[in-house]
Amino acid sequence: MKYPKLRELKHAVIALIKGPYTSKFPFEPHVPAPGFRGKPVPDTKECIACGACANVCPARAIEIVDRLETNPPQREVIWHYDLCIYCGQCERLCTTEKGVKLSAEFDLATMDRSTLWSKIEKELVICEDCGAIVGAREHLQWLAKKLGPLSSGNINLTYAEQQELNVSHDIKSGLKNADIQRSDLYRVLCPKCRHLVLVFNQTGKQP
Ligand code: SF4
Ligand code: SF4
Numbered sequence: 001m002k003y004p005k006l007r008e009l010k011h012a013v014i015a016l017i018k019g020p021y022t023s024k025f026p027f028e029p030h031v032p033a034p035g036f037r038g039k040p041v042p043d044t045k046e047c048i049a050c051g052a053c054a055n056v057c058p059a060r061a062i063e064i065v066d067r068l069e070t071n072p073p074q075r076e077v078i079w080h081y082d083l084c085i086y087c088g089q090c091e092r093l094c095t096t097e098k099g100v101k102l103s104a105e106f107d108l109a110t111m112d113r114s115t116l117w118s119k120i121e122k123e124l125v126i127c128e129d130c131g132a133i134v135g136a137r138e139h140l141q142w143l144a145k146k147l148g149p150l151s152s153g154n155i156n157l158t159y160a161e162q163q164e165l166n167v168s169h170d171i172k173s174g175l176k177n178a179d180i181q182r183s184d185l186y187r188v189l190c191p192k193c194r195h196l197v198l199v200f201n202q203t204g205k206q207p
Contacts, residue, residue, distance in 0.1 A: 032104045037086045039105040040079055042120045047099035049075045049122035049136035053090035059083050062090060066124060066133055073124040075136050081108055081116035096142065125160065127190035134190055156188050 015021060023030045032038065054062040054077070061083035065076040079090075079100070090100050108116060125134040134140070140160030144151040151157040189197065 036104050037088050037102045039103050040100050041103045042100045044120050046096050047120045048138040048142045049077050050095045050139045052095045056089045056093045059085045074121050075124050076119050076121050078119040082113040128187045129193040132190040
C-alpha cells in the first residue's frame with residue numbers, strides 16, 4: 001500500500017521541479033505521441049472508391065453514395081467524423097493500403113457537426129444494358145493492374161484498363177434479350193446481363 005503513495009509523491013516532486021506532465025492545450029499547441037489515431041484523411045489519388053472500408057467500419061461512419069443521375073455517374077465515399085471512433089480499421093483494411101490514413105489531427109470540436117466530414121468522388125461504371133452498377137472505374141483499373149494478363153479474361157476489366165470504352169449511362173437503344181448478339185459480349189455488362197448474353201449465345205434461346 002505504501003509504494004503507490006511514494007510513487008505519486010515522487011511524480012509530484014518531479015512535476016514541481018520540471019513543470020506539469022499535462023500539456024497546456026488549448027493555450028499551447030499539442031503534439032500527439034507517435035502512433036496517435038486522429039482524423040482519418042482519405043487520399044483522392046490512392047482511394048479507388050471500392051467501398052471496402054465502409055464494410056469494415058464498426059461505427060458505420062463511412063457512407064457510400066452512388067449518384068446515377070449525374071453525368072457521368074459518380075460514387076462518393078464520405079467519412080463522418082462525428083460518428084468515427086478513430087479505431088483505424090479503414091486504414092488497416094484499405095484495399096490499396098493507401099486510400100485513407102489516420103492523421104494526428106484531434107481537435108475537431110465544433111458546434112456544427114454537419115461540417116465534420118471528408119469525401120472522395122470517383123466515376124462509376126454501369127452496365128450498358130440494364131444500368132446496374134459494375135463498380136468504380138478506378139477500382140476496375142486497379143483490379144486489372146493487379147491481375148495482369150489474367151484480367152484479359154474479363155471484358156469489363158480489359159475495357160477499364162484500356163480506358164477505351166464509353167461506359168455510359170448511354171444504354172444502347174432498345175436492346176432486348178432477344179436481340180443479343182455475339183458482339184454484345186464485348187460491352188460493359190453486369191454479371192446478370194453477361195450471363196444472359198453467354199447463355200443466349202450457347203443455347204440460342206433466352207434463359
Ligand atoms: S477510424 Fe474506425 S470508426 Fe473511423 S472511419 Fe475508420 S473504421 Fe470507421
Ligand atoms: S480504396 Fe481504401 S479508402 Fe478508398 S474506398 Fe476502398 S477501402 Fe476505402
